[in-house]
Amino acid sequence: MALVMNEAELTAFLAREFPQVAEDFAIEAADEAETVVRLKVAERHLRPGGTVSGPNIFALADVGVYLAILARLGPVALAVTTNASIDFMRKPAAHADLIGRARILKLGRILAVGDVLVFSDGQAEPVARASLTYSIPPARPRGG
Numbered sequence: 001m002a003l004v005m006n007e008a009e010l011t012a013f014l015a016r017e018f019p020q021v022a023e024d025f026a027i028e029a030a031d032e033a034e035t036v037v038r039l040k041v042a043e044r045h046l047r048p049g050g051t052v053s054g055p056n057i058f059a060l061a062d063v064g065v066y067l068a069i070l071a072r073l074g075p076v077a078l079a080v081t082t083n084a085s086i087d088f089m090r091k092p093a094a095h096a097d098l099i100g101r102a103r104i105l106k107l108g109r110i111l112a113v114g115d116v117l118v119f120s121d122g123q124a125e126p127v128a129r130a131s132l133t134y135s136i137p138p139a140r141p142r143g144g
Helices: 007-017 054-073
Strands: 025-030 035-039 080-088 098-107 111-120 126-135
Touching: 007 025, 007 054, 025 054, 035 054, 054 080, 054 098, 054 111, 054 126
Parallel strands: none
Antiparallel strands: 025 035, 035 098, 080 126, 098 111, 111 126
C-alpha cells in the first residue's frame, strides 16, 4: 500500500496530537516496507543501572506501529491499540537511543496488525520484539 504521510507529516501530526511525548521521538524513515522511529533517550527514560526501562521500550513499539499505520491511512488520531505483546530479549545499551523498526503485517478496514523490532542504537541484535493490533475507527460520513 502506498504511503499517504511522509516523515515530516508524521512528525507534525505527533507534535499536534501528542505534544506530551512528541519531543521524545524522531521519525527517521517511512516507506512501504517499514517505519523507523527513534526514542531520544534522556535521563527520565532510564531505570536504575542506566538502561531504558521496559515501559519506555513499550512506548517506542506502540508509537512505531501507530505511525506506520498512519503513514498508510493518513491522520486517524482515534486509532487505538487493542492488543499488544512484547518480548524483552536483552538489556539495552546504557544511555543509548533506541530504534524501532515497525512493519505492518495486515491493514484491514477495522483492524491493523504490526510488529516492531527494537534495537539499541549501533547494535545489531534487537533488545525487544513486539506485536500490536490496532482498531481503526470507521470513516465519518461526509456532510452529516
